[in-house]
Amino acid sequence: MKVISFLNPKGGAGKTTAVINIATCLVKSGYKIAVVDTDPQRSISNWNQQDKAIFDLYTAENEKDVYQVRKQLTGYDYVVIDGAGSLSIITAAAIMVSDLVIIPVASSPLDFSSSGSVLSVLEAQAYNRQVPAYYLITQSKNHANMLKIIKNNIAHTGIPRLINSLSYYEGFKTSLIDNGTIFDTKNGKAIAIVQLLTSEIITLLKTEGNDETSI
Template sequence: MKVISFLNPKGGSGKTTAVINVASCLARGASVAVVDTDPQMSLTNWSRTGDASASFDVFTAASEKDVYSVRKELGAYDYVVIDGAGSLSVITSAAVMVSDLVIIPVTPSSFDFSASGAVISVLEAQAFNRPVASRFLITRKLEQARMLAVLKDSIAQTGIALFRTSIAQRQSYVKSVFDGVSVFETSDGAAKGEIEILTKEIINTFE
């Protein structure tokens, strides 16, 4: 089993959208559990809206104790994907500690990147016990965004690698989440393609 956490205490960084679509892609060839740690339960509510959630199982973690137990309680799955809370909490630290890979979603915004510093601090503290692999993921990408170049420079200075694949700003992501499905239940081939390539990149980090 591999545990993958999407963490950034800044709300609106694209965590849940990325989790839904990457988990859906992983579930096409593996057993997947998704753990919703956000008090707002956005992902849990999404799973009750449409039919796509049948491709993976959704669990809710209300405390750090729930997160610490995922390896024991969900050990039968190939992948456990943790959707981080939209605020910094002890759950964030717990998620880092149980993870094999931490993905830090950031939009081309100085606010998102600044908030990611809290996750980096937790990763650095955890490195003294068990180093955890980590990657940045750019979400809601706009090619013409001036902040994109600034963001990439800032990421490079952290020493944490950036996934080659980004998640673009597409209406299909917004609409599919609203409808309770993933982009794989839409006609947006470009969105499906970028999620497939991103998921392959994620899997390759374990090889």
């Protein structure tokens, strides 16, 4: 079992959109997936009010619940943690139990600035166990100049970014509003983006942790 956390205390960075669609892609690829909603606003839980999720959904009320993930969810291939939209002790707990941390940032200086707090926790955790982390650029369409700035800023952190980005397509927003995922739409290009991104993440887990699964 591998744990992947999507963390950025800035709301609207694309964490929940990424988690829902990547977790769905993993299930469609044959894996048993649990998603842990740690956001006090319960974004994923609210989205799933009609029980359309094809992954198993859990909530974490506090950091103690997050620490129990590895003990209580052992029957899954992957556990995906949706981080809170604010910096809290739950963020540190998520990093401690993770095999991989993904830091979503939109083409916005505020998103990038907020991600610095995650980097600080990662640096502190490295004294015990270094957790691999990668930036994920989201909502990158139609923001070419800002996108270039964000990429340059990321390069200076020493944290690599994923090759694939979660480009902003209207289908992502529309599908979530309808309590679905991009796979419920006919937007083939957006679906392909999620598939490529999911494949890249699985490949990284294989490289970082000698994981034998593939997509």
